[in-house]
Amino acid sequence: MDPGGCGVTRETTDPDYWNDLAARYEAMAAPFTGHFAQAALAGLEIGSGTQLLDVATGTGALALAAAERGAVVTAIDFAPAMVTRVAAHGHPHVIALQMDGQALDLPDDAFDVVASVFGVMLFPDWRAGLAEMARVCRPGGSAVVVVWSDPEGAAIFQWLADIRRQLFPADPRPEPAVGMTVMAEPERLAEAIVSAGFEAPIVRAEAHEFQLDLQLLDDPETAFSGMPLWTTLTTVQKRAVRAEMMRRVVAAGVKNVFPITSTALIATARLAG
Ligand SMILES: C[S@@+](CC[C@H](N)C(=O)[O-])C[C@H]1O[C@@H](n2cnc3c(N)ncnc32)[C@H](O)[C@@H]1O
Structure with a gap:
């Protein structure tokens, strides 16, 4: 399981990984990624009839918010279960399609705004994902791309990586997706x-x-089962990591939830018109 849906695992290039995750993603991750989707939209000119493409829409945080502002939205994702969840909203201005973001089955110059929130960064060919966004954007149109500022991701991924760095500084950690590593730095x-x-x-x-x-920490083996940052630990290391989690929770003096602050980079740009 990937309770945060906010980092990369070996399986993230497999649509079935995301199909299995879709319900939990909508409940647990989308309320969090939705904050960043709203922030991404805040920097864009979106009005009635704006043609907007949301690449790797997930459960549609940005797509649905853009449609509420009057945009006519095409939301694509390679995982059918994600597409179904977006379509289930029945929003008259949102069309949800199953598609690979690295090879969009969409015409050139079709959109006023192209967006991807925590999507393109995961693609094996993330440069193709960005190039496809440019191809389908009309001249003079806008793009917004949102990535994590930590190559190891956000939320639980970020917490686990931090604890591993502290407890086992000499141990290598699982490699993040290349796009996450490259784009985690503003200039790059x-x-x-x-x-x-x-x-x-x-x-x-x-x-x-x-x-x-915090209930997730009662059964970390289930809670973190899809996360290499957890599964690559030995049994002894897992015990130490959980103890450090509990120490941090107690130190924070919280009861039901533990806040993990995560930072994203939001990039906006234009296509020459
Ligand atoms: C971390 S989620 C982000 C979802 C959403 N944009 C959000 O911010 O909540 C990543 C999404 O990328 C989708 N995805 C991964 N690789 C993809 C690809 N090659 N083409 C299209 N979608 C892809 C997954 O199915 C998943 O829904």
Whole structure:
């Protein structure tokens, strides 16, 4: 299980990983990623009839919020269960389609705004994902790309990585997706977006708290089962990691939820018009 849905695992390139996760993602991760989707939209001109593409829409945080502002939204994801969840909202201005973001089955110059929130960064060919966003954006249109500022992800991923760094500094940790590593730094994110064909990128940081349900720590083996940052630990190391989690929770003086602040980079850019 990936309770936060906010980092990369070996399986993230498999649609079935996301199919299995869709219900939990909508309940647990989307309320958190939704803060960043709202922030991404805040930097864009969106009005009635704006044609907007949301790449790797997940359960549709950005797509649905954009439609509420009057946009006509195409929301794509390679996991059918995610697409079904977006379609289930029945929003008259949202069409949800199953599609690989690295090879969009969409015409050139079709959208006023192209967006991807914690999506393109996961693609094996993340540069193709960005280039496809540029291809389908009309000249003069806008792009917004949101990534984590920590290559190891956010929320529980970030917490686990931090604890592993503290407890086992000499041990290597599982490699994040290449796109997450490259784009976690503002200059490199801007460079990647320009390489894809956009211009005048502006990158800003945005932080929000992930509220970790402390009940998950009762059974970490289940809670963190899909997360290499947990599964690659030995039994003895897992015990030490859980003890450090509990120590941090007690030190924070919290009862039901433990807040983990995660920071994203939000990049906006334009296609030359
Ligand atoms: C971390 S979730 C982000 C979802 C959503 N944008 C949000 O912010 O909540 C990543 C999403 O990317 C989708 N995804 C991963 N690889 C993809 C690909 N190659 N093409 C399209 N979607 C992909 C997954 O199915 C999943 O829904």
